[in-house]
Amino acid sequence: MSFSMTGYGQSSLQFGGYKITFEVKSVNNRYCEVVLRMPRNWTGYEDMLRRKVQSHIKRGRVDVIINREVTEEAASVQVLNRPAVNSYLKAAEILKREFGVSGELTIREILSMPGVMELKDEAAAEAVHALEDYSEVLESGLELSLQSLLEMRAREGRHLAADLTMRLGRLEELHAEMAALAPTVVNEYRDKLRQRLSVLNDGTFPFEEHKFGMEIAIFADRCNIDEELTRLYSHFEQCRALLLSNEPAGRKLDFLIQEMNRETNTIGSKCNHLTLANLTLEMKAELEKIREQAANIE
Numbered sequence: 001m002s003f004s005m006t007g008y009g010q011s012s013l014q015f016g017g018y019k020i021t022f023e024v025k026s027v028n029n030r031y032c033e034v035v036l037r038m039p040r041n042w043t044g045y046e047d048m049l050r051r052k053v054q055s056h057i058k059r060g061r062v063d064v065i066i067n068r069e070v071t072e073e074a075a076s077v078q079v080l081n082r083p084a085v086n087s088y089l090k091a092a093e094i095l096k097r098e099f100g101v102s103g104e105l106t107i108r109e110i111l112s113m114p115g116v117m118e119l120k121d122e123a124a125a126e127a128v129h130a131l132e133d134y135s136e137v138l139e140s141g142l143e144l145s146l147q148s149l150l151e152m153r154a155r156e157g158r159h160l161a162a163d164l165t166m167r168l169g170r171l172e173e174l175h176a177e178m179a180a181l182a183p184t185v186v187n188e189y190r191d192k193l194r195q196r197l198s199v200l201n202d203g204t205f206p207f208e209e210h211k212f213g214m215e216i217a218i219f220a221d222r223c224n225i226d227e228e229l230t231r232l233y234s235h236f237e238q239c240r241a242l243l244l245s246n247e248p249a250g251r252k253l254d255f256l257i258q259e260m261n262r263e264t265n266t267i268g269s270k271c272n273h274l275t276l277a278n279l280t281l282e283m284k285a286e287l288e289k290i291r292e293q294a295a296n297i298e
Contacts, residue, residue: 002164002243003298004156005029005060005250009148015137018068022145024053026153028296029061038066040114045138052139056146058248059298064142084115153298160293161243167290168236171260174283175236178267178276179229185273223272228263235260250297257291 005028012021034050053062088110095101110116235256242249242256264287268280 001154001246002157002161002249003150003153004160004296005153005298006156006296007149007152009145009150009152011141011144011148013137013141013144014071015134017071019071020066020068020134020137020141022141023065024062024142024145024149025065026057026060026062026149029059032057032059033061034064035061036064036066038064039068042066042134042138045135048135049138049142052142053146056150057298059250066138066141079118081116081118084113085110088113088116157297160297164243164290164293165240167286167293168239170286171283171290172233172236174279174286175229175232178225178279181273181276181279182225182229182271185223185271185276188273223270225267225270225276228267228270232260232263235263248298250294253294253297254291257287257294261287261291 005026007026009024010022012019014020032054034053036046036049038046038049049064049066053064088105092105239253239256242252261284264280264283268277268284271277271280
């Protein structure tokens with residue numbers, strides 16, 4: 001199954017007096033890049049969370065955003081930390097006066113600052129601090145959002161694979177036309193050359209069949225595209241196999257598309273035939289569309 005590199009997933013859990021929300025977004029990237037945004041006092045869990053993402057996603061930039069809000073139950077045992085509020089307001093005044101920073105703090109912003117709200121008594125503090133190991137809940141919440149992300153990536157991946165399979169079918173049709181036309185190129189060239197020599201021969205020079213045959217043999221060797229057609233067909237088969245596999249296929253597809261472009265360019269330079277040249281141009285156009293789509297596959 002092919003997976004897209006773009007997707008979105010979210011989930012939320014309640015734990016330790018907090019409602020914890022998880023958002024996971026992924027976009028195209030050459031490698032697997034994980035960017036984590038979470039409260040500072042949870043940075044100790046960063047390596048664990050990054051490994052969790054990398055166990056599911058092999059390619060793409062993944063942004064993980066984890067936020068927390070105090071639940072109503074926990075808020076009922078909290079009081080305002082007045083010294084902390086005064087410190088924040090004084091710092092804001094200094095920023096205005098000494099640094100020329102403009103703007104006003106809102107109540108919502110002040111209440112969301114670390115240390116502004118504190119627990120009423122030590123017993124309540126101990127009850128919450130006993131639950132301070134967030135590793136399991138963070139891992140569980142991230143797993144839920146990752147599963148949602150993977151479902152979206154799988155759905156889009158199926159659409160991409162269907163489109164690529166259709167375009168591969170068109171490439172195979174063009175390949176079949178090329179393969180059928182290639183053997184006639186030398187015969188057409190031989191007939192046209194013989195006719196041209198007959199028109200030009202005014203009796204002042206002898207017609208030498210041996211040299212004529214050598215010219216045809218050289219042309220036949222120069223315009224032979226059998227090897228290129230064989231390699232192209234092999235690349236088509238490998239692309240189909242990659243689209244059906246469960247392994248990340250994006251990089252391999254990118255390599256195969258480069259190789260197919262190279263073989264097509266070689267055919268275009270060797271064919272010396274108008275119809276073959278037109279087929280080559282059409283094949284290059286399809287390959288460019290395939291390249292754009294394949295850039296989205298993990």
